[in-house]
Amino acid sequence: MELRRIGSREVGAIGLGEMPMSIEGRPDEARSIATIHAALDAGMTLIDTADAYSLGGADTGHGEVLVAKALASWSGDRGSILVATKGGHLRPGDGSWTVNGDPAYLRSAAEASLRRLGVEAIGLYQYHRPDPKVPYEEPIGVLKELLDAGKVRMVGISNANIHQIDLARSLLGEGNLVSVQNQFSPAFRSSEAELRHCGALGIAFLPWSPFGGIGNAEVLRREHPVFERVATDHGTSAHQVVLAWMLAKGDHVIPIPGASRPSSAIDCAQAVGLELTDKELQRLDQDEQNDQG
Numbered sequence: 001m002e003l004r005r006i007g008s009r010e011v012g013a014i015g016l017g018e019m020p021m022s023i024e025g026r027p028d029e030a031r032s033i034a035t036i037h038a039a040l041d042a043g044m045t046l047i048d049t050a051d052a053y054s055l056g057g058a059d060t061g062h063g064e065v066l067v068a069k070a071l072a073s074w075s076g077d078r079g080s081i082l083v084a085t086k087g088g089h090l091r092p093g094d095g096s097w098t099v100n101g102d103p104a105y106l107r108s109a110a111e112a113s114l115r116r117l118g119v120e121a122i123g124l125y126q127y128h129r130p131d132p133k134v135p136y137e138e139p140i141g142v143l144k145e146l147l148d149a150g151k152v153r154m155v156g157i158s159n160a161n162i163h164q165i166d167l168a169r170s171l172l173g174e175g176n177l178v179s180v181q182n183q184f185s186p187a188f189r190s191s192e193a194e195l196r197h198c199g200a201l202g203i204a205f206l207p208w209s210p211f212g213g214i215g216n217a218e219v220l221r222r223e224h225p226v227f228e229r230v231a232t233d234h235g236t237s238a239h240q241v242v243l244a245w246m247l248a249k250g251d252h253v254i255p256i257p258g259a260s261r262p263s264s265a266i267d268c269a270q271a272v273g274l275e276l277t278d279k280e281l282q283r284l285d286q287d288e289q290n291d292q293g
């Protein structure tokens with residue numbers, strides 16, 4: 001698979017989003033492990049998870065434990081895999097999501113992630129989502145501490161605007177902010193400004209929910225039919241067209257599609273070989289309902 005860069009590491013241009021294997025509706029463990037192995041065998045070398053990917057409460061860290069287990073039973077080169085996790089989001093156990101950017105909390109969350117992943121240092125640690133009750137400088141300060149202490153090898157942020165990207169970059173020091181993970185999909189394009197900003201700064205941009213989220217394939221088909229039309233012309237899936245369209249936005253873009261079936265992960269990995277013409281990319285950018293090619 002084509003490689004792209006996150007800080008000091010090269011990873012496959014498409015990564016695996018682990019969330020569908022840990023939250024409501026998740027499959028049994030055997031299918032999840034088969035999905036992770038299929039993704040790795042297909043050349044994905046980035047897995048994105050979070051301590052919050054769980055049903056909450058005692059299930060916290062489900063995703064991290066699953067990834068560690070899948071890696072332990074994979075026959076390939078584990079050293080080539082970058083596991084990215086996050087802290088700062090919580091699931092109280094009632095189906096909701098909350099945030100906590102308190103420095104003491106974030107330090108303890110990172111220690112717990114280290115234990116669950118069973119590593120000496122976390123490959124990429126991301127601050128999951130800003131907490132409006134805590135000045136952004138404080139959790140970013142914890143990321144810097146973790147980096148300086150060697151507990152994490154690289155740091156990133158998620159759900160960040162341009163001001164937060166610039167602030168994090170200046171607080172962390174030259175070259176230390178390696179990635180920004182924001183929502184970006186055919187239906188949600190308002191983070192294109194952050195995508196471009198990251199490109200100009202040499203920071204990797206990881207679009208989350210590239211298809212609009214778990215179970216939203218029908219919405220993609222119904223509300224953004226141009227992706228299906230271009231897919232038909234290439235004899236491929238609309239999912240591959242979405243990913244190829246994102247990859248064409250810059251060498252710093254590394255989408256992390258979620259999957260809970262081996263076939264989904266394999267199909268996504270194959271998007272790397274899909275070449276779209278300038279005209280097709282323009283049609284996808286414009287995304288007209290009545291597009292006829």
Ligand SMILES: NC(=O)c1ccc[n+]([C@@H]2O[C@H](COP(=O)([O-])OP(=O)(O)OC[C@H]3O[C@@H](n4cnc5c(N)ncnc54)[C@H](OP(=O)(O)O)[C@@H]3O)[C@@H](O)[C@H]2O)c1
Nearest residue numbers: 017018019208209210211212213239258259260261264267
């Ligand atoms: N930073 C944040 O705040 C944040 C928030 C949300 C998500 N994320 C990250 O972003 C990742 C991706 O987002 P997401 O999982 O919410 O949504 P998504 O990637 O937009 O959609 C995932 C769904 O798409 C289906 N799918 C994937 N590839 C397919 C293919 N080739 N053909 C048909 N169906 C396909 C999967 O179905 P199957 O399950 O049937 O395989 C899966 O349920 C997450 O897993 C997580 O790592 C981050």
